[in-house]
Amino acid sequence: MKIAKVNLSDINEIAKIENECFEDVELYSLQQLIDCVNDSNYLFLKITINEEIVAFCLSNLTLDHIDLCQIAVKKEFRNKSYGTQLIDYLINFHLPIFIEVNEINHTAINFYLKNGFQQISIRKKYYKNHNGIIMKKC
Numbered sequence: 001m002k003i004a005k006v007n008l009s010d011i012n013e014i015a016k017i018e019n020e021c022f023e024d025v026e027l028y029s030l031q032q033l034i035d036c037v038n039d040s041n042y043l044f045l046k047i048t049i050n051e052e053i054v055a056f057c058l059s060n061l062t063l064d065h066i067d068l069c070q071i072a073v074k075k076e077f078r079n080k081s082y083g084t085q086l087i088d089y090l091i092n093f094h095l096p097i098f099i100e101v102n103e104i105n106h107t108a109i110n111f112y113l114k115n116g117f118q119q120i121s122i123r124k125k126y127y128k129n130h131n132g133i134i135m136k137k138c
Contacts, residue, residue, distance in 0.1 A: 001082075003089055006044040006056060008037055013053045014046070021072040028058075028070075042069075045089060047082050055082040059090060059097075066090055068099040087115050087137075096138050103131045112137075 006014060011033050018027050028036070036042040036058055043066075047055040057071040068090065073082050090097055099117065101108045104127075117135040126132030 001085075002048050003045055003085065004048065006037055006046045008034060010046060010053060011037065014056050017053065017056060017072050017074055018070070020075065022070075043090070045086055047085065049077075055086060057083075057086040057090070061093070061095075065096045065098055066093060068097055071099075083111060084115055091137075096136055099135050100126070100132045101135060102127045103133050109133060109135075 011030060014033060015027075015030055036044050041061055043059045043061055045057050045059075046053045053074075054077040055071075055073040058069040060067040060069060071083055071086055073080075087097070097117075099112060100123065101112065103109075103122075112135050115137065117137045119133055120136045121134040123132035123134065
């Protein structure tokens with residue numbers, strides 16, 4: 001198992017994982033994913049096992065916090081702590097981490113709660129008919 005930065009040759013595989021993991025949300029376009037790889041304000045990480053990408057996270061680094069934009073683990077690799085390992089990598093920056101989650105995504109909310117995030121705010125109707133839950137980990 002290895003954590004490394006996503007590179008341009010990974011983009012198609014990342015897009016496939018994103019498609020598999022996120023339903024009913026607007027996905028990043030291939031160009032947006034490429035732009036994130038090339039933008040030094042983003043930290044785009046992957047976990048590989050035997051050269052296969054099994055998980056990734058995309059975060060925006062600011063001067064005083066981290067915005068976690070996406071975290072995804074292939075279905076067959078879930079519940080093996082890969083998502084937690086990506087969170088732990090971000091913790092090493094010693095900055096607060098923020099994430100916004102659809103209120104009906106109980107799996108994600110429970111994952112973040114298990115990893116020490118706390119609900120700090122709500123964005124009303126952020127997801128069409130559902131609220132966005134803003135969570136923070138210090």
